Amino acid sequence: MxxxxxxxxxxxxxxxxxxxxxxxxxxxxxxxxxxxxxxxxxxxxxxHPPPEPSDAAPPATRLGGAKTHVVPGCLAAMDRAAVLAIAHALHSAGLFRDGRPHRAEEAAAGLGAAPRHRWIVRRWLAALASADLPGPPTRQELARAMRDLDAARQELGYPAEMGRFFQTALRSLPRLVRDEISLQSLLFTGGGMTTAQGNYRDNLISRHLNKAAAGAVAAHLPTRVLEIGAGVGATTDVVLDAMGKVDYLFTDVSAFFLDAARERFARRPGLRYALLDVNAPMELDEQPFDVVLAANVLHNARHAGRTLAAIRRLLSPGGTLVLIESCVEHHLVSASMHFLMSPRADALLTGFADVRQGQDRVFLGRTEWIRQLAAAGYRDVRVEPAPDDPLAAAGQYVFTAVRGDHHPDxxxxxxxxxxxxxxxxxxxxxxxxxxxxxxxxxxx
Structure with missing residues (x-):
């Protein structure tokens, strides 16, 4: 240490x-x-004991409507392609050829995995165990799965750039896990954001979630909004379109995203920009905000409860927190976006310090988020989509919660x-x- x-x-x-x-x-x-x-x-x-997990009654209408009926089948096809690509990568590295299972340490060594990515190798082995494949995929099976992945990608409305990202990542698993290439180089090709926007904005799932989050923000008629981890501004776009002029503080941990946002939203009135890190003291020389929005960022928090408590202090009395969070560890994510979650080789602090500690997972579950929000001092928690909505197969949810009133200084x-x-x-x-x-x- x-x-x-x-x-x-x-x-x-x-x-x-x-x-x-x-x-x-x-x-x-x-x-x-x-x-x-x-x-x-x-x-x-x-x-006091933690509050029992509960949320408000789900909405009467489905969040995504009839068009989302394709979501479960498409995601299953994409996850299957990821599992077959993982199996191919492991077998090509000389693993499993003797018919016996390998421990995670052996698999990581066989792949030449960088130490910071070894947790991903353990996720891959768990994915293979759950898939119960009879053996490594043939070239024909892998090619067919890749075609099915691209067909699913198109059905879900991901742009072609995102399709190339998925295919390249799955074909580059050995190089990614050895740190010979970075996922950032694939996601931000040439320094552009088109691929990342495809992941967070330009697809069927994200469009419905961003619209629901924007509706939740606008419903509170805020005059001051803080967005945490705004990134490529995928949710920002939709939220701003849903409101009139508002004092909007766009924050991120990276100056790269702030500079891009200044250019992109140059003609939007009321936007300001600041650096903010969910894993550092969250101190802003600001008056409290009516709404805090955090889309696809709080899973990066080293301790979810601590970060939720810090956000609560940024909210005005009765203020609202709106989250978009993934709650399911899809195999395709474990073979792509999870590389962004590996600690830097020189990181001072590594791993999670909350209920995820010692586990090879990134996301809190739906009920875990409800429980964390209640324990951190939020009330009136609402979650969309409803469990029986086809969109719920994506495992992504919009959480809305109100700051509680009684907390000692x-x-x-x-x-x-x-x-x-x-x-x-x-x-x-x-x-x-x-x-x-x-x-x-x-x-x-």
């Missing part, structure tokens, strides 16, 4: 110190980014902690939450 990081004993000392403060029954302490160093963040609660706790702890162990931030979720046996 790098010298800059507090030890586990340090984290335990901070937790015990916080739990001895008046009004604190439970505390959780974790590390977050603070520039080039790490800092401690703490969540504290009064010890954490400043006095932080002040008392500073009196009891050595200066280098004082948390960078303390968040008060309704409950802590630390039971990793919970699944959705």
């Amino acid at each position: 790098p010298a800059e990081l507090p030890s586990r004993d340090d984290l335990r000392l901070v937790r015990r110190t916080l739990e001895e403060l008046p009004g604190v029954a439970e505390a959780e302490v974790l590390l977050i980014a603070d520039g080039t160093r790490a800092a401690m963040s703490a969540l504290v609660s009064d010890g 954490p400043a006095p706790l932080l002040s008392k902690a500073a009196e009891a702890l050595p200066p280098h162990l004082v948390p960078r931030e303390v968040h008060t939450v309704d409950a802590l979720i630390t039971d990793r046996s919970f699944r959705s």
Whole structure:
């Protein structure tokens, strides 16, 4: 462990110190980014049990309508192509030829996988186990699966650029896992955003989700909106079209996306731009916002509960949080977009610190998000699409939740902690939450 990081004993000392403060029954302490160093963040609660997962009654109409009936079959075809491509990559590396299963360490070594990508190899082995393939695919089977993938891509409305991205990624799995090429080079070919926009905007699934998110934002008639992790602006476009003039703060962790957005939205009134990292102290010199929007970004949070609590502090009383989140680990994602989730080789902090810790997954489940929102102090949680909607096969949902009203100011706790702890162990931030979720046996 790098010298800059507090030890586990340090984290335990901070937790015990916080739990001895008046009004604190439970505390959780974790590390977050603070520039080039790490800092401690703490969540504290009064010890009430986590609220039972619940959400408002689903809407009477289906989110996507009749056109979405193709979604389940198309996604199944795309996932099958990914599984066959994974099997081909492993077999080409000399694995499974003796008919015996291989442990993850053997498979990673056989592929020459970079250490940061070995978790993806474990996901691949799990995908193959669930598919129960009789053997490696023939060239004819693989070619047919690739044709089926492209037909499904067209049926779902993904542009041709996205089709080339899928095909190239699946044919490049050995090179991707060895870090010989990066997924970013495939997704942002030539520095352009057409392919990424195809993934987040220009397809049947994203169009319906972005429209639902835009409707949820506009329904609250906000005057101030914060978008976190706005990226290529795929959801931003639809949200702005749904509203009149509004004070809109477009944020992302990358200056690359901010510069592109300044050019793209130059003629849109009311837009401002700022850097914001969901894994660092989320401090903005701003008045509270009526709505916070986060589309396809919060799964990047190292600790979902801590980030939700930090967002709650950015909302005005009665303000609304609108999320778009993936909740299913599709095989095609494990063979493509998940490469974006591997830690940098020089990363100071690696892995998740919440209920995903020690697991080879990126996404929280639908019920897990409901539970996390309730524990972090949100109420009136609504989720679309409904479980029986064909669009739900995509495993992507729009969550809407309102900031709860009764949360004690954490400043006095932080002040008392500073009196009891050595200066280098004082948390960078303390968040008060309704409950802590630390039971990793919970699944959705």
